[in-house]
Amino acid sequence: MNEPDGSLLSLNTATVRQQWQLPDIIDGCARHGIRGISPWRDQVAAAGLRETAARIRHAGLTVTGYCRGGMFPAMDRAGRRAASDDNKRAVDEALTVAAQCLVLVVGGLPKDAAGRIQSKDIAGAREMVRDGIGELLDYARPAGMPLAIEPLHPMYAADRACVNTLEHANDLCDELGPGLGIAVDAYHVWWDPHLKREIERAGNAKGASRLLAYHICDWLVPTTDLLNDRGMMGDGVIDLPLMRSWMEACGYRGMHEVEIFSATNWWKRDPDEVLATCKLRHASST
Amino acid sequence: MNEPDGSLLSLNTATVRQQWQLPDIIDGCARHGIRGISPWRDQVAAAGLRETAARIRHAGLTVTGYCRGGMFPAMDRAGRRAASDDNKRAVDEALTVAAQCLVLVVGGLPKDAAGRIQSKDIAGAREMVRDGIGELLDYARPAGMPLAIEPLHPMYAADRACVNTLEHANDLCDELGPGLGIAVDAYHVWWDPHLKREIERAGNAKGASRLLAYHICDWLVPTTDLLNDRGMMGDGVIDLPLMRSWMEACGYRGMHEVEIFSATNWWKRDPDEVLATCKLRHASST
Secondary structure: OOOOOHHHEEEEHHHHOOOOOHHHHHHHHHHHOOOEEEOEHHHHHHHOHHHHHHHHHHHOOEEOOEEEEEOOOOOOHHHHHHHHHHHHHHHHHHHHOOEOOEEEEOEOOOEOOOOOEOOOOHHHHHHHHHHHHHHHHHHHHHHOOOEEEOOOOHHHOOOOEOOOOHHHHHHHHHHHOOOEEEEEEHHHHOOOOOHHHHHHHHHOOOOOOOEEEEEEOEOOOOOOOOOOEOEOOOOOOOOHHHHHHHHHHOOOOOOEEEOOOEOOOHHHOOHHHHHHHHHHHHHHHO | OOOOOHHHEEEEHHHHOOOOOHHHHHHHHHHHOOOEEEOEHHHHHHHOHHHHHHHHHHHOOEEOOEEEEEOOOOOOHHHHHHHHHHHHHHHHHHHHOOEOOEEEEOEOOOEOOOOOEOOOOHHHHHHHHHHHHHHHHHHHHHHOOOEEEOOOOHHHOOOOEOOOOHHHHHHHHHHHOOOEEEEEEHHHHOOOOOHHHHHHHHHOOOOOOOEEEEEEOEOOOOOOOOOOEOEOOOOOOOOHHHHHHHHHHOOOOOOEEEOOOEOOOHHHOOHHHHHHHHHHHHHHHO
C-alpha cells in the first residue's frame, strides 16, 4: 500500500490535553509541521473563542473537526431543550473556528443532573438522538456547518453514545438527509465485520460523500481502561493501512486526525515527543 | 411482563470461582434450590471428570452448557491442529457431564505460544473460526453434542472472540448447518440495534431453534475493567425483562444462566450470599 501523505496529519487536541493549553497545542502543531487540528470546546472556552480562531488561522491550520456536540437524550423536555441550545452554540463556535464539521457524540441512556442513568430504554434513547440531530440540522444546514456523527465503540453505548456502528450512522444519514455525515474513528469501528461495506456506503452516498473525518489511534491488547487507554498507531492491533485504503478507495481525501486518550502513557510524556511520535507513526504505521 | 420461572435459574460456575471449588458449587446450587449449572473445564479437570458428572447427576442439576471450546485461530497448521484436538476433548467432556451444549468462545486474532497477537488480519481470523467450527461440527454432530457460538462484546474482538454480533453468529449457522446454535449472553449483545431481529432470526430458524443458551448479568456504569467488572442483574443498565420477553416470544424455554465475573465485588463476597442474591435478582430484575 502507498504511504500516507504527511501533510494530511491532523492533531485532535485531546492527545496532549494533560500537558498543554490550547495555544501551546496550536504552536506545537506549527512547530512540528502538523497542518490540521481538531480542538475541544472546553479548551477553546478557556483560551477564548475569537482568540483561538485567529491563532489557528495565523498558524495556517486546517480545522478538521470541532469537538463536540451531541448528548441528545434526556429524561424530560427541559433537558432535551438544554442540549439543543448548547448544540446550537457548538455550531456557532464551529463556524467561528472554520471547522470542517461539528463532531457529534450523540449520548447514551438519559441521565439526571448528577449524571446517573435514569432509563434502560436504549431504543428510546436512539429515537431521541434521531430527533435531536434532525432538529440541529435545521439550524446547522442553512449555516453551512456539516454535522458528523461519530459512532462510538459499543462499550460506550450506555453512557456516551448509543450509535455504535457505521451502519446505524449511515441509516441516520439516509433518514435525515443533507448536511449530515460521519466521522470514522478507527478505534471505535475497527472490529465491525461490516466495516468495509459501510465505509463504501458512506463514501458512495448519493449526492455527496458522508466521510467527513477520519480519526486514528490504535487498540491495545490488553486494554486496561475503557476510556483512557488508547494506543499510538502501530502499538496495537488495528490494520490502519488497510482501513485507510478503504477510505481512499471510495474517495476520501481528507486529513487523518490522531486522537489518543492515554492516562498512563502518552498524557504523561513530553508533548513534543508525543507530536514527533505521531508524525513518525503516521508515516510508518497508518 | 411476567415474572421468570424460578426453576429456570442456572449458575455459571465462574460466578463463584474465586470462593469455591466445583464440588462446593454443586452442593451450593442444590442447597439454594438452583437447578441448573454450567461448569468450566479447568474446574472439572481439578475435580475429576467422572466424579463431577456423578455429583451433578446426583444433585439433579441440568447442565445448561459446558465452558468452553473455541479459540480456533492460530498462526500455523500445528496451532490450529492443537486447538482442534483440544476442542474434540471438550466435546467428549461435555457429553460425559451431559451438557445441553458446548459453548464456543471462538478466539480473536492469532497469537503465539506466549499469548502475543501475531496478526492484524481479523477477516482471516474469522475465516479460521468458520473453518474450525466446520471441522468440529463433523465430530460433534454425530456425537449429538450441539455447539453454541457465544458472540462476545466487540471489546473482546482482538483477544477473545472475533464473532461479536448475533448477526455474525446467525450467518455462521446459516453457512455451517445443523448441530450449531448460539449462546445469547445479555452482557455481550445488549447494545446491538439488531438485537431483537437477530434473536428472532435465531429462534425461528428453519429446522430447529438456534437459541441454545441464555446468559444473564448486567452492564455497570461505569465499568472499571474490561474483563472482570460485570454486574448482578438489576445493578446495571440492561433491560433484562425486555430481552427475556424477546427470547420467549420466539420460543426459548431454556434456563437463564447467571455468569458474573466480578473481581472487586461478587468474587469477594460470601458465596452463599452470592447465590441467594442471584435467586432474588433473577426473580426481581430479569
